[in-house]
Amino acid sequence: MSDSFVIKNLNASIGDREILKDFSLTIPKGEVHAIMGPNGTGKSTLAKVLAGHPDYAVQSGEALLDGQELLGLEPDVIARAGLFLAFQYPSEIPGVTIANFIRAAIVARQAKGAPFDAKAYYAELYAKMDALKMDRTFTARFVNEGFSGGEKKRCEILQLMMLKPKYAVLDETDSGLDIDALRIVSEGVNRMRGPETGFLVITHYQRLLEYIVPDRVHIMWDGRIVHSGGKELALELEAKGYDWVKTELASA
Amino acid sequence: MDTLTSPALTGILDSALQSADTAEFRAQDWFAILRQQGWHTFQSLPMPKRDDEKWRFSDTRTLSLSGYALAPAPSDAEAAKLFARSQFISRPAGLMVHVDGHCIHKPALAPELTAQGVIFEPLTDALRHHPALLKQYLLKHKAGLGGDKFLALHQAWLRAGYLLHIPKGVTVTQPFVSIHWTLAEGAAVFPHALVIADELAQATIHDFHLSARPATRALAISACDIHAGSGAKVHRLAVQGWSSATQSFQIDNTCGGRDSLISSVHAAVGSRRARLENIVRIDGPGADVRLCGISVATGEQEFDQRTLQIHSAGKAKSDLLFKNALLDKSRTIFSGLIKVAPDAQQTDAYQTNRNLLLSTEAEADSLPGLEILANDVKCSHGATTGQVNPDELFYLRARGIPLAVAQELLAQGFLEEVLARVENEEAAATVREMLRVKFHQI
Numbered sequence: 233m234s235d236s237f238v239i240k241n242l243n244a245s246i247g248d249r250e251i252l253k254d255f256s257l258t259i260p261k262g263e264v265h266a267i268m269g270p271n272g273t274g275k276s277t278l279a280k281v282l283a284g285h286p287d288y289a290v291q292s293g294e295a296l297l298d299g300q301e302l303l304g305l306e307p308d309v310i311a312r313a314g315l316f317l318a319f320q321y322p323s324e325i326p327g328v329t330i331a332n333f334i335r336a337a338i339v340a341r342q343a344k345g346a347p348f349d350a351k352a353y354y355a356e357l358y359a360k361m362d363a364l365k366m367d368r369t370f371t372a373r374f375v376n377e378g379f380s381g382g383e384k385k386r387c388e389i390l391q392l393m394m395l396k397p398k399y400a401v402l403d404e405t406d407s408g409l410d411i412d413a414l415r416i417v418s419e420g421v422n423r424m425r426g427p428e429t430g431f432l433v434i435t436h437y438q439r440l441l442e443y444i445v446p447d448r449v450h451i452m453w454d455g456r457i458v459h460s461g462g463k464e465l466a467l468e469l470e471a472k473g474y475d476w477v478k479t480e481l482a483s484a
Numbered sequence: 485m486d487t488l489t490s491p492a493l494t495g496i497l498d499s500a501l502q503s504a505d506t507a508e509f510r511a512q513d514w515f516a517i518l519r520q521q522g523w524h525t526f527q528s529l530p531m532p533k534r535d536d537e538k539w540r541f542s543d544t545r546t547l548s549l550s551g552y553a554l555a556p557a558p559s560d561a562e563a564a565k566l567f568a569r570s571q572f573i574s575r576p577a578g579l580m581v582h583v584d585g586h587c588i589h590k591p592a593l594a595p596e597l598t599a600q601g602v603i604f605e606p607l608t609d610a611l612r613h614h615p616a617l618l619k620q621y622l623l624k625h626k627a628g629l630g631g632d633k634f635l636a637l638h639q640a641w642l643r644a645g646y647l648l649h650i651p652k653g654v655t656v657t658q659p660f661v662s663i664h665w666t667l668a669e670g671a672a673v674f675p676h677a678l679v680i681a682d683e684l685a686q687a688t689i690h691d692f693h694l695s696a697r698p699a700t701r702a703l704a705i706s707a708c709d710i711h712a713g714s715g716a717k718v719h720r721l722a723v724q725g726w727s728s729a730t731q732s733f734q735i736d737n738t739c740g741g742r743d744s745l746i747s748s749v750h751a752a753v754g755s756r757r758a759r760l761e762n763i764v765r766i767d768g769p770g771a772d773v774r775l776c777g778i779s780v781a782t783g784e785q786e787f788d789q790r791t792l793q794i795h796s797a798g799k800a801k802s803d804l805l806f807k808n809a810l811l812d813k814s815r816t817i818f819s820g821l822i823k824v825a826p827d828a829q830q831t832d833a834y835q836t837n838r839n840l841l842l843s844t845e846a847e848a849d850s851l852p853g854l855e856i857l858a859n860d861v862k863c864s865h866g867a868t869t870g871q872v873n874p875d876e877l878f879y880l881r882a883r884g885i886p887l888a889v890a891q892e893l894l895a896q897g898f899l900e901e902v903l904a905r906v907e908n909e910e911a912a913a914t915v916r917e918m919l920r921v922k923f924h925q926i
């Protein structure tokens with residue numbers, strides 16, 4: 233239990249709309265799980281609720297990250313506890329450079345007053361940018377401002393690689409990426425795979441899962457997981473479509 | 485007889501003291517008269533009152549000129565310390581440093597600049613060397629935006645400051661740097677900057693107003709007059725970093741000739757209350773003027789900004805952007821007016837004030853205005869006051885950045901739009917660092 237991310241009977245809403253309905257899912261550390269589901273089913277809501285977004289109200293449930301309850305914590309506390317969310321729609325932050333932004337995130341994880349090793353930081357930042365085939369001039373650009381859709385997604389993965397969380401939720405990181413970028417970003421994620429990290433990959437496309445091969449695939453429908461299986465479930469879903477989910481799985 | 489430095493004297497509002505001080509400038513009759521006139525004007529004008537339209541929203545009740553005095557020259561040790569702290573720009577065209585109104589370091593210009601006729605001198609030297617220039621240009625305009633009494637007091641005690649003259653066609657790329665420090669408790673200082681850029685001349689100026697210690701009481705009434713001739717290019721950065729117990733006034737007057745290009749950035753972090761009055765007069769067609777201001781207001785600080793863009797000639801452009809970040813119980817006031825004369829056709833004039841509230845107790849007032857008498861113009865003005873964007877805040881916090889740090893980053897990002905316009909990287913870095921320190925004092 234203390235070595236997994238356990239979400240149990242999570243109910244959450246925005247305004248008077250209930251979106252997550254008794255949502256449960258367990259991701260053992262070291263595994264990659266994928267969630268697929270139709271538009272509006274609550275995938276991004278799940279990601280944001282877990283990350284502590286203030287707009288959502290949690291009615292009940294648990295979200296235990298290696299045993300630590302995340303629900304009710306401030307978003308920055310959740311992030312420092314080890315959860316990373318790669319946003320479906322990353323915000324633009326005018327006037328704040330990528331370098332300063334990631335630096336602030338790293339400093340926030342250091343012991344108070346600990347010295348910041350700028351040289352080592354830039355060396356690591358540049359190495360990871362090179363791996364993601366991001367031009368180094370991006371460090372001086374303002375976060376996501378004027379970035380293409382694909383550049384924003386790469387920048388999310390850069391942050392993931394720099395911050396090295398225990399668990400990462402990737403919300404449609406593949407959408408907007410061209411074929412090469414998809415491969416590069418997937419390689420970045422694959423390099424982080426290992427016994428110390430768990431992933432929840434939200435996607436609409438089976439293609440991503442050919443690059444980031446999941447241990448488990450879950451189908452989400454109307455605020456909860458209705459079916460789970462191995463990596464071949466993604467193929468089956470692609471072949472049968474959501475009507476199959478609706479008639480065969482969601483009625484239960 | 486140097487009565488000024490006697491600690492027995494009570495304060496700057498003493499007419500006997502003013503005449504004695506003026507006597508020191510007897511050799512320059514006209515200057516002595518100018519000061520005396522300033523003194524008379526000062527005495528004849530009332531202090532601003534609450535119902536004075538030009539002081540709307542400003543806290544006039546706490547305005548006070550009593551309890552300040554001219555300060556003696558600093559000790560050599562103090563002067564040396566402050567000179568060491570004055571090295572913000574590694575290769576200035578010239579560096580001038582004043583402490584409590586006493587010039588402790590005169591610039592040594594490169595021989596090629598001197599050969600080209602460039603003048604960058606303390607006012608007291610310029611009085612002897614270039615009286616004709618001073619007579620022609622010194623304090624030729626009224627304050628006009630409500631600060632006349634303070635400008636008159638500045639005139640009465642005028643002594644500190646500089647003359648910068650760039651002759652026709654001369655381009656100086658490295659900045660001219662002037663730094664004024666306050667040091668003594670209760671010091672009154674009156675820094676003056678007179679910039680004359682002749683036809684096609686080019687210059688960059690950095691004015692830093694700082695205090696040796698963070699909380700010393702002081703009164704600072706500064707003025708800066710810029711005269712940009714035809715095709716001249718003048719870029720100015722003015723940094724107001726006086727101590728937190730300073731009352732400060734900065735009264736600026738800029739005249740732009742035909743096709744001149746003028747930019748100014750006012751960055752404010754210091755003072756208990758700081759008032760900026762900034763008038764730009766576009767006298768020649770084709771002039772292009774950019775005015776920017778940024779501030780970080782904390783505690784109970786009040787930043788009071790009054791601007792006026794006067795378009796007397798056509799086909800000219802002026803663009804103003806003032807951005808304030810407010811914390812705690814601080815207050816900012818922005819009052820700006822664009823005036824376009826009847827025959828100033830094809831004027832482009834813009835004015836924007838944006839205020840970022842980082843506290844529910846902070847208050848930003850904005851009074852933008854237009855007075856347009858020409859018909860073929862493009863003019864706009866706008867003001868917004870709001871809190872940080874919640875999506876941006878969440879994005880930063882979702883990376884583990886604590887709330888206070890995230891707000892600071894967003895505020896710095898908000899101000900960066902203006903800082904990006906400061907071309908000298910060292911100067912921009914100095915201001916960024918001052919903003920950073922300001923945030924960390926909370």
Ligand SMILES: Nc1ncnc2c1ncn2[C@@H]1O[C@H](COP(=O)(O)OP(=O)(O)OP(=O)(O)O)[C@@H](O)[C@H]1O
Pocket residue numbers: 246247249251269270271272273274275276277278320
């Ligand atoms: N602020 C809001 N007010 C009302 N409804 C909202 C709000 N935000 C989201 N919703 C609704 O919640 C539902 C779930 O949205 P969510 O973004 O979680 O879907 P998703 O599964 O991520 O969809 P997609 O595949 O399109 O990204 C949607 O119907 C959406 O319209």
Ligand SMILES: [Mg+2]
Pocket residue numbers: 275276277320403404
């Ligand atoms: Mg979504």
